[in-house]
Amino acid sequence: MRKPAIIKKVIFFLSILGPGVITANVDNDAGGITTYSVAGATFGYQMLWVFLPMVLALFVVQEMGVRMGAVTGKGLADLIREKYGVRLILFAMLGLILSSLGNTIAEFAGVAASMEIFNINRYISVPVSALAVWWLVVKGTYQRVEKIFLIASALYFSYVISGILAAPSWDVVLKETVTPHFEFDSQYLAMLIGLVGTTIAPWMQFYIQSAVVEKGITVKEYKLSRLDVIVGVIMVNIVAVFIVVACAATLHKNGISIETAKDAASALMPLAGRWAAEFFAFGLFNASLFAASILPLSTAYLICEALGFEAGVDKTWEEAPVFYWLYTFLVVAGAGIILLPGIPLIPIMLWSQVINGVLLPLVLVFMLDLINDRDLMGEHVNSRVFNLIAWTTTVIMIILTTLLVIFSIFPGLF
Amino acid sequence: MNNIITQGELFISALLGKKIFDAAGQKVGTVRDLAVLWDGVYPRVTGIKYAKGSQKIIGVSEIDTLDKKGLFLKNTFDKTMTKDLHEDELLVKKWLLDKQIVDIKGSKLVRVNDIQLSWLKRKDTFEIMLSAVDVGVRGLIRRILGYEPRIERLPLSLVGWQYLEPIRARTANLKLSEATDKFSKLHPADIAEIIEELDHYERPDFISTLDTQTAAEALGEVDLDTQVNIIEQLDSEHASRILVEMAPDEAADLLGELGREKSDELLKLMEPEEAEDVRELMEYPEHTAGALMTPEFIALDLNMTAQEAIDKIRATAHAAEMIYYLYVLDESEKLLGVLSLRELIMAQPSTPIREIMQERVITVLSGDDHRDVLETIVKYDLIAVPVADEKGRMLGIITVDDVLNTIVPDRKNLESFSYYMMRKAFGRR
Numbered sequence: 070m071r072k073p074a075i076i077k078k079v080i081f082f083l084s085i086l087g088p089g090v091i092t093a094n095v096d097n098d099a100g101g102i103t104t105y106s107v108a109g110a111t112f113g114y115q116m117l118w119v120f121l122p123m124v125l126a127l128f129v130v131q132e133m134g135v136r137m138g139a140v141t142g143k144g145l146a147d148l149i150r151e152k153y154g155v156r157l158i159l160f161a162m163l164g165l166i167l168s169s170l171g172n173t174i175a176e177f178a179g180v181a182a183s184m185e186i187f188n189i190n191r192y193i194s195v196p197v198s199a200l201a202v203w204w205l206v207v208k209g210t211y212q213r214v215e216k217i218f219l220i221a222s223a224l225y226f227s228y229v230i231s232g233i234l235a236a237p238s239w240d241v242v243l244k245e246t247v248t249p250h251f252e253f254d255s256q257y258l259a260m261l262i263g264l265v266g267t268t269i270a271p272w273m274q275f276y277i278q279s280a281v282v283e284k285g286i287t288v289k290e291y292k293l294s295r296l297d298v299i300v301g302v303i304m305v306n307i308v309a310v311f312i313v314v315a316c317a318a319t320l321h322k323n324g325i326s327i328e329t330a331k332d333a334a335s336a337l338m339p340l341a342g343r344w345a346a347e348f349f350a351f352g353l354f355n356a357s358l359f360a361a362s363i364l365p366l367s368t369a370y371l372i373c374e375a376l377g378f379e380a381g382v383d384k385t386w387e388e389a390p391v392f393y394w395l396y397t398f399l400v401v402a403g404a405g406i407i408l409l410p411g412i413p414l415i416p417i418m419l420w421s422q423v424i425n426g427v428l429l430p431l432v433l434v435f436m437l438d439l440i441n442d443r444d445l446m447g448e449h450v451n452s453r454v455f456n457l458i459a460w461t462t463t464v465i466m467i468i469l470t471t472l473l474v475i476f477s478i479f480p481g482l483f
Numbered sequence: 484m485n486n487i488i489t490q491g492e493l494f495i496s497a498l499l500g501k502k503i504f505d506a507a508g509q510k511v512g513t514v515r516d517l518a519v520l521w522d523g524v525y526p527r528v529t530g531i532k533y534a535k536g537s538q539k540i541i542g543v544s545e546i547d548t549l550d551k552k553g554l555f556l557k558n559t560f561d562k563t564m565t566k567d568l569h570e571d572e573l574l575v576k577k578w579l580l581d582k583q584i585v586d587i588k589g590s591k592l593v594r595v596n597d598i599q600l601s602w603l604k605r606k607d608t609f610e611i612m613l614s615a616v617d618v619g620v621r622g623l624i625r626r627i628l629g630y631e632p633r634i635e636r637l638p639l640s641l642v643g644w645q646y647l648e649p650i651r652a653r654t655a656n657l658k659l660s661e662a663t664d665k666f667s668k669l670h671p672a673d674i675a676e677i678i679e680e681l682d683h684y685e686r687p688d689f690i691s692t693l694d695t696q697t698a699a700e701a702l703g704e705v706d707l708d709t710q711v712n713i714i715e716q717l718d719s720e721h722a723s724r725i726l727v728e729m730a731p732d733e734a735a736d737l738l739g740e741l742g743r744e745k746s747d748e749l750l751k752l753m754e755p756e757e758a759e760d761v762r763e764l765m766e767y768p769e770h771t772a773g774a775l776m777t778p779e780f781i782a783l784d785l786n787m788t789a790q791e792a793i794d795k796i797r798a799t800a801h802a803a804e805m806i807y808y809l810y811v812l813d814e815s816e817k818l819l820g821v822l823s824l825r826e827l828i829m830a831q832p833s834t835p836i837r838e839i840m841q842e843r844v845i846t847v848l849s850g851d852d853h854r855d856v857l858e859t860i861v862k863y864d865l866i867a868v869p870v871a872d873e874k875g876r877m878l879g880i881i882t883v884d885d886v887l888n889t890i891v892p893d894r895k896n897l898e899s900f901s902y903y904m905m906r907k908a909f910g911r912r
Contacts, residue, residue: 141654150581150594155626376623377583377594388590445654 085293087215088280092131092273093301094222097308098360099179099330102353104263105309106333109316110326112257114245116264117313120306121246123268126462127302133440133459134274135298138281139291140449145278146374148439158375164428169272169368171421173403176364178414179357181407182331186350192408199404202362207393211283211383221359225308227352232311234345237318246310259476266473269466271428274436276367283381315349365399419477426474430467437463490603495575496626502553503533505560514554516576518568519613521649528611529572539565546609573653583656584618595657596622599641615641671697675704687716699728711740723752730804732777732885735764772856773849775886776870776879777804782812783836785819790832805867805882811840818844818869818877846871849878857886
């Protein structure tokens with residue numbers, strides 16, 4: 070008699086699953102994979118311990134987004150505009166348009182790089198990918214889009230396979246994951262900041278809350294949504310660990326240094342075999358494509374919420390024209406710019422990093438203020454303990470992001 | 484001076500942040516927010532929030548003048564001229580500015596970029612109302628810059644406050660009421676077309692904006708699948724109220740399509756009399772005269788005079804589907820004769836009914852196929868035909884449009900101009 074109840078619960082949970090898992094996984098985008106690869110190749114297993122506190126930080130911040138979406142039925146941009154007025158949200162809006170355009174360009178660069186491993190020219194791979202992500206969102210319903218995003222999230226496990234094929238020493242991996250390890254070496258610190266500083270990005274907070282609202286999750290289902298967030302953040306960190314492990318077990322062991330994720334995939338070929346390299350490259354392609362869809366989507370949601378236009382994947386083009394035009398513009402611009410010859414990718418990335426760094430403290434502090442507003446949240450405001458953890462996370466994230474920004478602008482500072 | 488009336492309009496963005504001075508020239512504070520009471524069409528300003536963190540307001544009657552330098556009070560400021568914010572009062576900046584405006588379907592349209600105030604100085608007191616919402620880019624730029632943008636080409640887009648519905652909760656969205664009024668003036672068949680065009684999840688919300696009578700009439704016009712879809716989504720209480728208002732034959736058809744459990748639940752919630760009628764109709768198999776008929780007709784007594792008959796019609800006609808044919812029954816409900824409304828009103832008031840009525844009555848049996856019913860109606864050129872059982876007892880009537888609906892069930896592919904017109908009309912004054 071007990072079994073059916075459990076099955077029912079599992080099915081119900083699967084129906085809630087989505088926003089949390091998707092948002093967390095997009096954290097492992099082209100930029101993230103590059104950082105993890107470089108970290109693994111340069112420092113071996115020494116960085117693995119970072120991922121445990123990262124699980125907590127990601128959970129705390131994303132859970133607040135889900136809770137606000139479920140309780141208020143409004144997106145983060147909605148709430149910020151309604152509480153703090155128009156100037157602030159326009160500032161955030163402009164910043165996020167620029168940074169997510171920069172990131173979208175980088176994602177399409179990831180698409181191009183990964184497909185070049187499979188000998189596919191970027192002038193084919195990038196337009197085809199752009200068309201695919203555009204078609205998916207414009208023609209799809211929310212449910213279908215979410216399913217495809219969830220499949221994309223599952224495909225991240227290609228990195229787990231890649232990591233296993235690289236045959237690491239598991240006892241060391243396990244030990245390093247639970248042992249904090251500090252080194253006051255400038256390169257090590259810079260890597261640490263790079264690793265953690267990109268974990269929480271402002272656009273993620275806007276996306277997760279909008280997705281919760283569009284999915285129609287309410288206070289009743291919200292407890293299960295929290296599980297969605299937990300599954301997401303654990304998943305994303307497992308994948309990240311395996312990327313580091315794959316590079317540590319092969320590249321670091323043989324003293325090969327790399328600069329990009331594509332380098333990592335190419336370098337894996339002779340050391341761990343063709344399959345490991347191809348799984349790695351496929352993972353990069355999947356991650357880039359996935360993020361190339363979510364980033365513009367998140368920005369379109371944000372702008373429409375801020376200005377009060379109808380938005381949503383479930384709407385038709387006639388119902389939400391502004392939303393779809395924005396999405397189209399961002400995808401076309403992101404894919405188009407990367408195809409221009411001689412485009413300076415590194416400065417573009419640098420500046421989106423800087424803008425993110427400026428916006429993140431703002432977004433986190435406003436989130437904390439909003440979630441403690443009884444007029445909005447009623448009994449669902451943060452508890453005292455949660456507030457303590459959330460503020461600590463926020464302060465640490467702000468410090469690390471600021472350091473990352475400073476370090477990006479002045480690379481020789483440390 | 485006393486009789487001079489001054490009036491004007493200004494935007495709240497220009498007023499917020501203005502310094503407040505009292506009669507002694509002392510600075511009291513700045514305009515932080517306005518308190519309004521939204522009890523009429525236009526919310527009226529009751530006071531000014533002047534200090535940060537404080538919930539006190541200065542009453543609007545204390546204002547003497549307003550100019551570029553600031554806002555001047557009539558008297559020297561002291562604590563007694565302030566009062567607490569009443570719970571019915573709304574703060575404009577906090578609860579109305581930047582709010583989302585949605586249409587009747589709940590679709591997002593725009594945000595409140597700025598709010599226009601109309602002020603009128605009568606005798607010595609200011610009367611300030613919120614007159615319109617600025618939803619345009621011009622309002623947006625004005626808010627950011629803090630002054631009116633000097634771009635001539637940018638049009639001003641205002642939505643008059645009369646088109647907004649008072650908000651129920653402080654955090655709720657602002658709702659356009661313009662369309663709601665228009666809908667209730669439409670013909671039920673036009674509303675039915677709008678319903679059919681909406682997505683299934685939007686339909687219940689739409690139905691909820693109509694009054695029960697209009698909802699029932701409109702629902703009677705949409706196809707059966709849509710009816711079922713809507714009733715299933717509405718809460719049972721509301722659904723049963725609509726069903727009571729519908730013609731019993733339509734209600735019976737609709738309930739027959741629902742699951743057993745749901746239809747029983749709804750029948751229980753309906754008024755017992757109406758529910759009994761509907762339940763009886765549901766007993767008849769589909770496509771029979773019994774399933775098509777309605778028990779709401781006008782029955783007269785053999786011994787009535789014409790005047791008495793007219794009085795009875797006046798009292799009961801509201802519930803009947805058709806009053807042009809009047810049926811004469813005996814105590815056991817056996818059909819004795821029929822007369823038309825024309826025959827009745829042309830007769831002398833004192834004439835007994837038995838002298839006016841025709842004893843030869845065309846009837847159908849409750850088990851007859853609907854095609855036979857149609858044939859009968861066409862052949863004898865009737866507006867309605869009575870339905871009787873084997874013993875000649877009258878059960879109900881079938882009107883010509885009930886039969887027509889069985890041969891022309893759907894009105895699909897008809898352009899619903901009214902709907903498109905309404906969508907286009909939004910946002911313009």
